[in-house]
Amino acid sequence: MSSELTLRIITPEKVVLDVTAASVRVPASDGSMGxxxxxxxMVAALAEGKLSYRQGTNAEHLFISGGxxxxxxxxxxxxxxxxxxxxxxxxxxxxxxEERARARLKPRxxxxxxxxxxxxxxxxxxxxxxxxxxxKLKGYAG
Amino acid sequence: MVSVKxxxxxxxxxxxxxxxxxxxxxxxxxxxxxxxxxxxxxxxYTLEIAGLVEHLAAVLGDEAxxxxxxxxxxxxxxxxxxxxxxxxxxxxxxxxVFHALEAWIREQRRAGLEEADLDFFVYGRKxxxxxxxxxxNVTRFLVDPPLEEVDFVQAAHTSRQLVAAFLSGEYSRVDxxxxxxxxxxxxxxxxxxxxxxxxxxxxxxxAADVTSMILEPGPEEIFESLxxxxxxxxxxxxxxxxxTSEYASRRVSMKAATDAATDMxxxxxxxxxxxxxxGITMELLDLVGGTEAQK
Numbered sequence: 001m002s003s004e005l006t007l008r009i010i011t012p013e014k015v016v017l018d019v020t021a022a023s024v025r026v027p028a029s030d031g032s033m034g035x036x037x038x039x040x041x042m043v044a045a046l047a048e049g050k051l052s053y054r055q056g057t058n059a060e061h062l063f064i065s066g067g068x069x070x071x072x073x074x075x076x077x078x079x080x081x082x083x084x085x086x087x088x089x090x091x092x093x094x095x096x097x098e099e100r101a102r103a104r105l106k107p108r109x110x111x112x113x114x115x116x117x118x119x120x121x122x123x124x125x126x127x128x129x130x131x132x133x134x135x136k137l138k139g140y141a142g
Numbered sequence: 143m144v145s146v147k148x149x150x151x152x153x154x155x156x157x158x159x160x161x162x163x164x165x166x167x168x169x170x171x172x173x174x175x176x177x178x179x180x181x182x183x184x185x186x187y188t189l190e191i192a193g194l195v196e197h198l199a200a201v202l203g204d205e206a207x208x209x210x211x212x213x214x215x216x217x218x219x220x221x222x223x224x225x226x227x228x229x230x231x232x233x234x235x236x237x238x239v240f241h242a243l244e245a246w247i248r249e250q251r252r253a254g255l256e257e258a259d260l261d262f263f264v265y266g267r268k269x270x271x272x273x274x275x276x277x278x279n280v281t282r283f284l285v286d287p288p289l290e291e292v293d294f295v296q297a298a299h300t301s302r303q304l305v306a307a308f309l310s311g312e313y314s315r316v317d318x319x320x321x322x323x324x325x326x327x328x329x330x331x332x333x334x335x336x337x338x339x340x341x342x343x344x345x346x347x348x349a350a351d352v353t354s355m356i357l358e359p360g361p362e363e364i365f366e367s368l369x370x371x372x373x374x375x376x377x378x379x380x381x382x383x384x385x386t387s388e389y390a391s392r393r394v395s396m397k398a399a400t401d402a403a404t405d406m407x408x409x410x411x412x413x414x415x416x417x418x419x420x421g422i423t424m425e426l427l428d429l430v431g432g433t434e435a436q437k
Contacts, residue, residue, distance in 0.1 A: 010190055012294035012378060014183045030359055043194060044358035045367055068368065070194060079190050079371075081294075 005037050006075040007053050009062065009083045016083040017062070021053040024076050026069045035069075035076055042071040048126075049133045051078065063089060063137045065130055086138055094134040101128035146421060149414040153407060160403035166231070167396035173290075174389035181323075181382045184294070188375040195372045198365045201357070210309060211339050211369055217312040220250060221261045221281070223304060223336065223377075225320035225384040226269030228288055233395035235321065235329075235388055236268045242331035243272075243319060261313070263304065265289045265381070281307070289385065297378035305373060308337045320380045321387040327394065329387035336376065339369060 007024050009017040024035045027049030048066045052059050067080030104124035112120060144152075199206045206212060224243065226236050250260060261281045264270050270283045282303065287296060308316050316337040323329050357364055 008186075010187045012184045012187045012375065013180075015186055028358055029363075033358070040356055041354060042356040042358065043197070043364055044356075045364050067371075068194060068364070070190070077190055079187060079194070 003037050004074075005035065005039075007078070008075065009051070009064070009078045009080065011080055011083050019053070019055065021055050023054045025052040026076075026078065027051060027064070028069070035071060037074055039071050039074075039076075041073075042069075044069045044071075046078070046080065048130045050137050051083075061086060061137055063134050084134070089134050089138045091135070091138055094131045094138070097127060098131035098135065101125070101131060144413075144417075146414065146417050149410060149417060153410045153414060156403055156407050156410065160400055160407065163396050163399040163403060167393055167400055170389045170393035170396055174386060174393055177382055177386040177389060181379075181386060184375075184378065184382065188379055191368070191372050191375050194368055195365075197355070198357075198361055198368060201355070201361050202365060205362070206365060209365070209369070211305070211337060211373075214338055215308055215311055215314045217314055218255075219259045219261060219313050220255060221263065221304070221307055221313045221316045222246070223263045223300070223316070223318045223320075224265065224269045224273070225289075225318075225381060226264070226266030226272070227388045228267045228290070230268065231395065232388055232392035233398075235391040236266075236272075239269070239319065239321060239331045240272055242333065246317070246319060246333050261307075263300070263307075265384075289381065292378075292381050292385075294374070294378050297381055298374040301370070301374040301377040304336065304377075305370065313337075318377075318380055320384040323383045323387045323390065326390055329390060334376075334380070336373070339373070 004020045004022060005024055007017060007019055007021045008015060022037070026033050026035065026044065027047050029045040029047045032049075033044060046064065046067050046069055048064065051062045051064050054060075063082070063084045063086075064078060064080040065082040067078065070077045070079070101124045104120065105128065224239070226239050230236070247257065247260065251257070257278060261279045262273055263282045263284065264273060264280055265284050266289055267285075270280060273280050284300060304316055307313060315335065318334045318336040319331060320334075321329050322332040
């Protein structure tokens with residue numbers, strides 16, 4: 001059927017999801033992006049955040065930790081480090097990750113060189129973004 | 143001449159050893175299956191990433207080759223990631239790797255490099271010991287977590303370390319020596335060029351739709367974040383494959399040991415029975431001789 005998309009979410013550990021969907025919304029690196037059936041071939045870089053897809057009248061949501069989306073011939077392949085459904089998200093872990101990241105982002109004496117400090121900062125803010133995206137999705141699903 | 147008692151002791155100890163080797167064989171089998179499952183589970187991701195790299199390399203053409211990761215480093219030194227096992231009792235697994243390592247070193251020397259120009263990142267205690275004894279430079283011995291518990295995140299970390307080492311400009315290239323798993327009974331060490339990146343070989347035959355593809359945000363940006371992911375999958379793949387080979391090798395050698403123990407037990411048992419029978423016959427003869435004499 002050409003009015004449906006195949007959505008596959010692939011992580012290094014396993015294929016998390018392999019379903020058909022009426023539409024898919026992915027967190028592209030410069031804003032959320034909707035994909036409908038018969039979309040042109042595309043490769044998009046993804047940021048960490050919420051991926052949603054619609055099956056009939058229900059919408060499902062997942063957390064993904066950035067990566068790439070490839071659209072080709074009515075198939076959306078999402079390559080990501082982690083894909084978690086709201087029920088799989090470990091809220092305690094996400095909270096403590098958030099705290100840790102916030103602590104690392106505070107100005108402090110680290111003894112790192114400027115270059116290292118910058119990398120550390122970039123990593124910490126990425127960790128924070130991931131933690132917040134997880135918590136937000138969890139909150140969204142109730 | 144061994145006594146009956148001595149033989150009995152030896153039979154029991156061979157039996158004990160057999161029990162241990164059989165248990166080890168079983169453990170190796172289960173672990174082997176687990177690593178194989180992991181290799182299979184990660185294959186879709188690895189293939190997709192390699193496919194994307196290939197596509198984008200085709201789109202970017204020569205531009206891709208301008209990226210630092212695609213060009214030979216400025217330095218003259220060479221770095222290698224060596225993958226061996228932590229524990230022994232796995233047949234010729236490690237010595238095969240060392241054999242390949244020596245061949246690789248000879249090759250480097252022919253190319254005009256000294257042994258002091260080679261730096262090693264090493265997985266596995268066996269490899270570390272060997273390099274130490276050989277007096278080669280070990281830049282980093284990756285122990286935490288142990289190789290067996292390695293997951294994608296850790297492999298990605300190792301990949302980042304190697305990339306950072308390469309980008310520091312000290313090395314002209316980074317190679318990878320690990321064992322490739324060909325089948326349950328065939329695994330051989332293989333040297334692969336890791337950096338600079340060579341785009342995966344073409345041949346998918348899908349080059350036609352490459353130019354019409356939409357790229358968000360742009361080919362360079364995607365490529366820049368894609369290449370590190372690609373390198374991570376290569377390291378992870380190599381590690382899982384090496385682990386699978388290690389356990390396949392361990393299983394084979396433990397099976398051989400169990401079989402050898404069975405043979406030995408049979409041999410000793412035969413000897414023991416003969417000796418025991420001899421004793422009984424001798425005693426009987428004594429008895430019969432004694433009664434005869436009393437007549």
